[in-house]
Amino acid sequence: ALPRVYISRKVPPEGLDIIRQSGQVQFELWDSDDPVPRSELLQKVKGVDGLLCMLTEKVDAELLDAAGSPNLKVLSTMSVGFDHLCLDELKKSRGIRVGYTPDVLTDAVAELTIALLLATSRRLIEATHEAKTGGWGTWRTLWLCGYELANSTVGILGLGRIGLSIAERLKPFKVKKFIYTDVAPQPELAEKINAEYVSLEELANQSDFLAVCCALTPETQGICNRKLFSQMKKNAIFINTSRGGTVNQEDLYEALSTGQIAGAGLDVTTPEPLPTDHPLFKVKNCVILPHIASATYTTRNAMSALAANNLLAGLRGEPMAKELKL
Ligand code: GLV
Numbered sequence: 164a165l166p167r168v169y170i171s172r173k174v175p176p177e178g179l180d181i182i183r184q185s186g187q188v189q190f191e192l193w194d195s196d197d198p199v200p201r202s203e204l205l206q207k208v209k210g211v212d213g214l215l216c217m218l219t220e221k222v223d224a225e226l227l228d229a230a231g232s233p234n235l236k237v238l239s240t241m242s243v244g245f246d247h248l249c250l251d252e253l254k255k256s257r258g259i260r261v262g263y264t265p266d267v268l269t270d271a272v273a274e275l276t277i278a279l280l281l282a283t284s285r286r287l288i289e290a291t292h293e294a295k296t297g298g299w300g301t302w303r304t305l306w307l308c309g310y311e312l313a314n315s316t317v318g319i320l321g322l323g324r325i326g327l328s329i330a331e332r333l334k335p336f337k338v339k340k341f342i343y344t345d346v347a348p349q350p351e352l353a354e355k356i357n358a359e360y361v362s363l364e365e366l367a368n369q370s371d372f373l374a375v376c377c378a379l380t381p382e383t384q385g386i387c388n389r390k391l392f393s394q395m396k397k398n399a400i401f402i403n404t405s406r407g408g409t410v411n412q413e414d415l416y417e418a419l420s421t422g423q424i425a426g427a428g429l430d431v432t433t434p435e436p437l438p439t440d441h442p443l444f445k446v447k448n449c450v451i452l453p454h455i456a457s458a459t460y461t462t463r464n465a466m467s468a469l470a471a472n473n474l475l476a477g478l479r480g481e482p483m484a485k486e487l488k489l
């Protein structure tokens with residue numbers, strides 16, 4: 164019999180076609196744009212050989228137990244982030260191989276990060292709101308003024324593929340200096356943007372724009388907190404397109420509402436969705452997007468294709484194009 168696979172979402176057509184046309188697996192799909200309910204997922208994974216999931220599915224001991232060993236051999240997540248996977252459990256358990264989708268989303272995420280940065284620093288959302296709700300009385304000298312990239316210092320928290328790609332796009336905006344921090348210096352990447360390695364404190368101190376581009380790990384959980392915000396410049400713009408968990412949102416709210424920093428652009432929050440009555444929605448200098456950094460047709464299709472190919476390669480016992488080293 165063919166290996167059985169469960170796909171936890173209606174994935175974009177490229178990925179689904181690859182799986183269908185492979186003839187290699189027998190698959191069942193949660194045929195919806197919304198996440199599969201947990202109870203349904205726990206039932207459906209029973210006895211499957213492979214699971215293709217999204218970042219909305221927590222893969223923990225409960226799920227692995229429900230899948231049952233030794234059946235589950237391959238887990239393929241359609242995401243670059245893997246904080247929804249309990250790596251400790253996966254390591255313990257049974258030689259499961261894990262695929263993910265780095266690289267194919269780097270351009271889309273970097274583009275969105277630039278858009279969010281400019282929307283925040285130049286107050287675009289506030290501005291369109293003013294224009295259409297009668298606030299546009301006349302041309303005024305300091306009305307809706309923001310901050311410019313020219314001659315600025317840009318700080319990257321976590322210099323990987325995405326951080327580098329953001330910095331490369333910012334270069335033509337005449338940024339004066341790039342600085343970054345990470346668990347260790349990344350000389351090969353840093354060289355491409357002439358970025359200086361600094362401590363987290365210096366990053367906060369010097370950055371006019373601070374972009375969070377790191378993975379969410381126990382080390383980065385809540386790393387953007389009151390201490391960090393209090394070290395930042397009053398004109399600083401804070402941007403997060405990584406994971407909401409890197410930010411202490413109460414501390415961010417305080418920093419924004421007291422003018423400790425100038426603005427924040429967030430594509431990720433805790434929780435997601437962020438409740439519509441959340442205080443962060445009430446501060447004017449906070450631009451919040453619903454986790455859309457990789458949301459282009461090209462990229463979401465490429466992610467689904469890579470996730471599908473990772474899954475199929477894993478089930479054939481071959482190396483995956485993008486496999487997580489557990
Ligand atoms: C998106 O956040 C991803 O991890 O792919």
Ligand code: GLV
Nearest residue numbers: 301302303304305
């Ligand atoms: C702006 O539109 C200017 O003319 O200064």
